[in-house]
Amino acid sequence: MKSLTVNLAEHSYPIYIEQDSSNFKSLLKTHIKAKQVVVISNETVLPIFSTAISDALSDYDVRFFTLPDGEEYKTLASYESIMSFLLTEQVGRDVTLIALGGGVVGDITGFVASTYMRGVDFIQIPTTLLSQVDSSVGGKTAVNHPLGKNMIGAFYQPKAVLIDVSSLQTLPPREFAAGVAEVVKYGLLADSVFFEYLEEHVAQLKAQDLNVLSYVIGRCCQIKAEIVSEDEKEQGKRALLNLGHTFGHAIEAEQGYGNWLHGEAVAAGMVQAAQLSHSRGWLSLNDIKRTTSLLESFDLPVQGPASMNLESYLKHMKKDKKVLAQTIRFILLKSLGQAILVSDVSDEELKTILV
Numbered sequence: 001m002k003s004l005t006v007n008l009a010e011h012s013y014p015i016y017i018e019q020d021s022s023n024f025k026s027l028l029k030t031h032i033k034a035k036q037v038v039v040i041s042n043e044t045v046l047p048i049f050s051t052a053i054s055d056a057l058s059d060y061d062v063r064f065f066t067l068p069d070g071e072e073y074k075t076l077a078s079y080e081s082i083m084s085f086l087l088t089e090q091v092g093r094d095v096t097l098i099a100l101g102g103g104v105v106g107d108i109t110g111f112v113a114s115t116y117m118r119g120v121d122f123i124q125i126p127t128t129l130l131s132q133v134d135s136s137v138g139g140k141t142a143v144n145h146p147l148g149k150n151m152i153g154a155f156y157q158p159k160a161v162l163i164d165v166s167s168l169q170t171l172p173p174r175e176f177a178a179g180v181a182e183v184v185k186y187g188l189l190a191d192s193v194f195f196e197y198l199e200e201h202v203a204q205l206k207a208q209d210l211n212v213l214s215y216v217i218g219r220c221c222q223i224k225a226e227i228v229s230e231d232e233k234e235q236g237k238r239a240l241l242n243l244g245h246t247f248g249h250a251i252e253a254e255q256g257y258g259n260w261l262h263g264e265a266v267a268a269g270m271v272q273a274a275q276l277s278h279s280r281g282w283l284s285l286n287d288i289k290r291t292t293s294l295l296e297s298f299d300l301p302v303q304g305p306a307s308m309n310l311e312s313y314l315k316h317m318k319k320d321k322k323v324l325a326q327t328i329r330f331i332l333l334k335s336l337g338q339a340i341l342v343s344d345v346s347d348e349e350l351k352t353i354l355v
Contacts, residue, residue: 002218006137007229008157015137015161015221019210024056024125024162031123031160034094037062040082040109041100044069045127048170053100053125063089067105071257074104074144076152082112096121096159102128102175103135103262107153110141114156124161128171129179130263132163133186133220138228138238144257148319149249155233161221165213177298178263180205181244184294185270186220189243190227192337194219199290202297240339243331244270250316251304260305267300275353276345277333287336310347310354 002017016027037060039046039053046066054062065085067073086095099109099122106124113122126136142153168176187195197216198205204212224241231238247269251260274291277283292302304313317328329343 002214004218004222004225006157006225008232011139011157011232013158013160015163015225017163017165017214017218017221019164019214020166021052021056021162021164024052024164025058027160027162028056028098028123029059031121032060032096033121034092034096035059035061036092036095037098038065038086038089038091038095039063039098039100040065040067040105040112042067042069042073042105045101045105049100049127049167053098057098063091067108071104071144071252071262074108074142074257076143076145078108079112079143082108083116086112086116091116093117093120096123098123098125099136099158100125100127101131102126103131106131106136107140107142107150110139110156110158111143111153114141114154119156121159122156124158126161126163127167129168129176129217130182131179132165132168132217133179134182134224134241136161136163137221137224138241139232148316149252149257151319157232163217163221165210165217168208168213173299174261176208177300178261178267180298181263181267181270181295181300183216183220184291185241185243185266186223188270188274188291188333188336189240189331189339190223190337191219192335194223195290195294195336199294202294206298236341239329239341240331243333243339244268244273246317246320246328246330247272247304247313249320250313251308253316254308254312255305260301264301267295268302268304271295271302272304272353273330273332276330276349279349279352280332282332282334283336287333290336304354308354310351313350313354314347 099106124136126132139157142150145151244266248265251265
């Protein structure tokens, strides 16, 4: 087992990275303070992991709530349905909620936990690569709104994150690849040596070698934990974790949530950010080629939708959470492994890459 800690004073918590779920029962016992547990999952994930999670929680009073599967259900309506379930079941303040699933389940469960009875404990058990390396760590919880992604939510940290690397074997190839986009993001923004490691281990990653995956997931979590520990509520450095997301969120919103997977949109967005960085004289053409080649190795898109133009991007970008004083801020790359937040990108600059 690998473990690391997100250091946030009284809100610190561990991340456990296992190659199977055999230790989950003892780990859960460490972090659940009372007998009442509610597992929130979706209709795809729960049937796959129901036996394992029931066995791990056999000492508790467990109830299950199942969401439909898909980004389109990350809504206030789903949030309200979970709240209604908890109230109908007379769930108390000492409950522990467990998010069993991908980023949608984790985000909405965390938001429910942050507001039910003004805050209850929750634990993340992420089952997708994207959620294991990114959304389960850091305490960002939210639901989407038709006018913007993740615009309604709270910073609320879990009590623990339990990662079973072998659970990724249940993922469809497209979902696994979408998670790889977030993995590549960490190399691009913070660690060029890690980026080179990914280039050298494409075959092992595609084959889901458990040792390689354990290292990759651990390194991503370590980078994110270090950044979150410095800037929990995204007042500065944490914004760097949004590399590719300003473009990517615009793609998701314009195409309709779920039509482009989040990681697919981020992949295209990172290439767009790299191109913008090159136009400023920071990245070389070879850096862009390496980035696109790595993403293409996993059949990820490296261009935005042909149907989108500058205006269709801008109408969504202006609603982005990183907008400050009505100025769109972008995460660009000074070099591979070094990201920077900029706020002086003109529409004319954007037009050169969004043709």
